[in-house]
Amino acid sequence: MSGRKLGSSNRRLAIPILGLFIAVAGAACSGGAGGGGGSSSSTITLAAVDNPSMADLKKLVGDFQSSHSGIQVNIVTLPEDQLRQQVTQDVAANSGRYDLFTIGTYEVPLWAKKGWIENLSPYIAKDSSYAPDDLIPGIRGALTYNSNLYAVPFYGESSMLMYRKDMLSAAGVTMPDHPTWDQVAAAAQKVNSSTVNGICLRGLPGWGEQLAPLDTVVNTFGGRWFDPQWNAQLNSPQWKQAVTFYVNLLKSAGEPGAGNAGFTECLNAYNSGKVAMWYDATVAASFFTGDAAKNSGYAFAPTKVKDWSGWLWAWSLGMPSSSKKKDAAWTFADWATSKDYAKLVGTKLGWARVSPGTRTSTYSIPEYQQAAGAFAQVTLDSISHADVTHPTVDPVPYIGVQYVDIDEFQQLGDQVSQEFAKVIAGGQTVDQALAKAQTLAAAVGKNYQH
Amino acid sequence: MSAKVVAGGRFQFPTKKVAWSIVGWLVVFIFFFPVLWMWLESLKTEPQAASSPPTILFLPTLEEFQTVLSGDFPPFFINSAIACIGSTILVLVLGLPAAYALAIRPVKRTQDVLFFFISTRFLPFAASLVPLYLLARDLQLLDNIFALGLIYTTINLPLGVWLLRSFLLEIPPELFEAARVDGASFATELRRIVVPLIAPGIAATSLICLIFSWNEFFYAVNFTSSTAATTPIFLVGFISGRGLFYAKLAAAATLASLPVLLAGWIAQKQLIRGLTMGAVK
Numbered sequence: 001m002s003g004r005k006l007g008s009s010n011r012r013l014a015i016p017i018l019g020l021f022i023a024v025a026g027a028a029c030s031g032g033a034g035g036g037g038g039s040s041s042s043t044i045t046l047a048a049v050d051n052p053s054m055a056d057l058k059k060l061v062g063d064f065q066s067s068h069s070g071i072q073v074n075i076v077t078l079p080e081d082q083l084r085q086q087v088t089q090d091v092a093a094n095s096g097r098y099d100l101f102t103i104g105t106y107e108v109p110l111w112a113k114k115g116w117i118e119n120l121s122p123y124i125a126k127d128s129s130y131a132p133d134d135l136i137p138g139i140r141g142a143l144t145y146n147s148n149l150y151a152v153p154f155y156g157e158s159s160m161l162m163y164r165k166d167m168l169s170a171a172g173v174t175m176p177d178h179p180t181w182d183q184v185a186a187a188a189q190k191v192n193s194s195t196v197n198g199i200c201l202r203g204l205p206g207w208g209e210q211l212a213p214l215d216t217v218v219n220t221f222g223g224r225w226f227d228p229q230w231n232a233q234l235n236s237p238q239w240k241q242a243v244t245f246y247v248n249l250l251k252s253a254g255e256p257g258a259g260n261a262g263f264t265e266c267l268n269a270y271n272s273g274k275v276a277m278w279y280d281a282t283v284a285a286s287f288f289t290g291d292a293a294k295n296s297g298y299a300f301a302p303t304k305v306k307d308w309s310g311w312l313w314a315w316s317l318g319m320p321s322s323s324k325k326k327d328a329a330w331t332f333a334d335w336a337t338s339k340d341y342a343k344l345v346g347t348k349l350g351w352a353r354v355s356p357g358t359r360t361s362t363y364s365i366p367e368y369q370q371a372a373g374a375f376a377q378v379t380l381d382s383i384s385h386a387d388v389t390h391p392t393v394d395p396v397p398y399i400g401v402q403y404v405d406i407d408e409f410q411q412l413g414d415q416v417s418q419e420f421a422k423v424i425a426g427g428q429t430v431d432q433a434l435a436k437a438q439t440l441a442a443a444v445g446k447n448y449q450h
Numbered sequence: 451m452s453a454k455v456v457a458g459g460r461f462q463f464p465t466k467k468v469a470w471s472i473v474g475w476l477v478v479f480i481f482f483f484p485v486l487w488m489w490l491e492s493l494k495t496e497p498q499a500a501s502s503p504p505t506i507l508f509l510p511t512l513e514e515f516q517t518v519l520s521g522d523f524p525p526f527f528i529n530s531a532i533a534c535i536g537s538t539i540l541v542l543v544l545g546l547p548a549a550y551a552l553a554i555r556p557v558k559r560t561q562d563v564l565f566f567f568i569s570t571r572f573l574p575f576a577a578s579l580v581p582l583y584l585l586a587r588d589l590q591l592l593d594n595i596f597a598l599g600l601i602y603t604t605i606n607l608p609l610g611v612w613l614l615r616s617f618l619l620e621i622p623p624e625l626f627e628a629a630r631v632d633g634a635s636f637a638t639e640l641r642r643i644v645v646p647l648i649a650p651g652i653a654a655t656s657l658i659c660l661i662f663s664w665n666e667f668f669y670a671v672n673f674t675s676s677t678a679a680t681t682p683i684f685l686v687g688f689i690s691g692r693g694l695f696y697a698k699l700a701a702a703a704t705l706a707s708l709p710v711l712l713a714g715w716i717a718q719k720q721l722i723r724g725l726t727m728g729a730v731k
Binding site: 045047049050051052058074075076077078079080082086089093095097098208257263264265267268269271272281283284287289 | 593688
């Protein structure tokens with residue numbers, strides 16, 4: 001019946017349909033006025049990675065709201081990769097969806113330079129009780145750009161060696177406080193058996209996964225990503241020695257299926273007594289259960305040439321320059337990273353759950369010392385000695401211990417780690433992987449050779 | 451399955467039938483296994499869920515469900531419900547007359563119109579993100595559940611029109627002619643003939659739109675933050691960089707999949723009829 005005009009009854013039906021559409025569209029627009037960024041001017045939105053410290057903050061946000069009746073806080077948790085993408089999109093498009101976000105040490109100097117995040121030093125200066133000097137120096141340095149703090153630490157970590165004292169003792173191994181990688185490898189071989197693997201190391205590709213521990217090994221073996229003129233250095237003997245060592249250790253005494261092992265997999269293997277040692281984040285010890293909690297010993301990150309080879313990472317609160325509620329956002333960031341917040345977590349949720357690695361004063365609280373026990377001092381000393389500005393034996397033009405603080409590193413790191421994953425899986429040799437990695441790094445280095 | 455009596459009074463075991471049944475159940479099991487595994491994981495403790503090799507025998511616990519429900523699940527659930535139900539209703543309200551026009555009273559260049567509808571699905575979602583995002587930002591529609599509902603409507607409308615049109619084509623034209631002889635208006639035709647006859651098709655279309663919207667993550671994560679965040683955003687929030695989370699994630703995913711499962715179960719009769727409409731002429 002083509003070409004037939006709508007009759008009166010058709011028009012009667014069309015009008016309500018059109019009306020419904022307009023009503024929905026109208027509701028959308030009116031909802032948008034309130035919905036975009038919160039229903040009232042004092043509602044702030046924090047985008048955060050999910051980790052146990054953040055879960056505790058969610059539980060305690062009511063305490064903040066009851067003492068600051070004018071500010072409501074919405075916390076959105078996202079996986080790390082999604083958070084990075086969303087926050088980048090938010091600041092780049094200046095859309096103001098978030099008033100605060102958790103930001104890593106990798107992003108802080110980069111985003112501060114671009115003007116994406118607010119300089120927090122003026123805000124800190126207004127609060128005499130904030131005590132920025134109490135922030136652990138290594139962390140404070142990593143969050144500083146042009147002598148100003150651009151984020152405040154909520155959680156900090158370095159890396160350390162965790163080992164089962166009972167298993168090592170049964171194999172006749174004594175682990176020193178400051179072991180070398182050669183000592184660790186020898187211990188791993190000795191304790192390795194058909195039921196227990198010597199060590200768990202991350203093999204899962206990703207710049208924040210496998211490359212984090214491997215980078216610290218490279219650093220202490222004397223390797224570096226670039227020389228001061230931004231020439232890629234991945235074809236150096238030090239890189240070959242470090243990667244060969246890491247892969248051989250995994251193959252001879254590491255966990256099965258190492259190519260898929262990240263933090264979670266290693267934690268589970270360690271907790272269930274399937275591995276005797278684990279080199280990873282200092283926070284890992286807080287998640288130990290059963291025999292792992294009772295019988296673990298802790299040593300500083302193993303070394304080769306360079307001392308203090310542990311990594312440095314902090315999830316910190318940063319404020320996007322696009323936020324329209326900066327004062328309210330700072331009030332919350334101030335509260336969540338204050339000395340008093342640590343005490344609040346301790347008294348309300350338990351001292352073992354206080355966010356580690358942020359404030360020196362936390363480590364002098366007797367209750368925290370007792371709860372964090374054996375790994376508290378190792379954590380504090382590891383973080384204090386990690387230096388993002390001097391991560392390697394030879395000089396480098398970049399900052400960052402387990403990363404290179406340039407925009408291209410996320411992609412470069414992911415690609416390079418995939419090449420190493422192929423080596424772990426037996427798909428190629430160390431030489432082949434390093435040759436490809438060198439080409440990738442050289443292309444990035446050219447961007448900085450002016 | 452009963453054995454067949456053949457000539458001579460001997461029983462012949464239906465081997466072929468049994469073999470096909472086994473193959474059928476095997477395929478069902480393969481498809482269903484991930485869901486089953488998710489349910490099992492949700493009933494374990496975190497260490498059990500993360501263990502390798504997997505823990506098969508365990509004492510079920512609802513601990514992780516309690517953890518999930520003690521969080522802020524309801525707002526995410528309500529947002530999902532608003533966006534999904536709203537967009538599905540809108541797809542039906544807009545799609546049914548469009549499908550009617552294209553099937554029963556074909557307009558000029560119907561094929562072109564149909565192609566235009568489906569061509570909007572050719573564009574990768576990622577390609578439409580930037581313009582839509584900037585538009586939403588400028589119209590102050592970011593983190594707005596109604597805006598997300600409208601986006602879902604635009605995603606599902608072409609599919610809805612195509613599906614509904616295929617169901618409408620199954621109605622014998624004589625029925626419309628008879629109705630028109632009796633003086634039925636367009637509205638009466640739609641109400642008294644079209645809707646009752648293609649009810650299974652409408653149910654199938656609704657459910658498909660509902661499932662697509664309920665599970666949608668890409669636009670939800672890009673266009674919402676806190677006020678309008680939907681269930682998939684709630685789910686990924688459990689993926690933690692530090693600590694164990696598999697059991698919690700499985701419990702949250704189980705809860706999130708319940709409404710769609712429930713809708714499918716309620717509408718299964720209509721759904722099967724709807725999805726097989728037109729299969730046999």
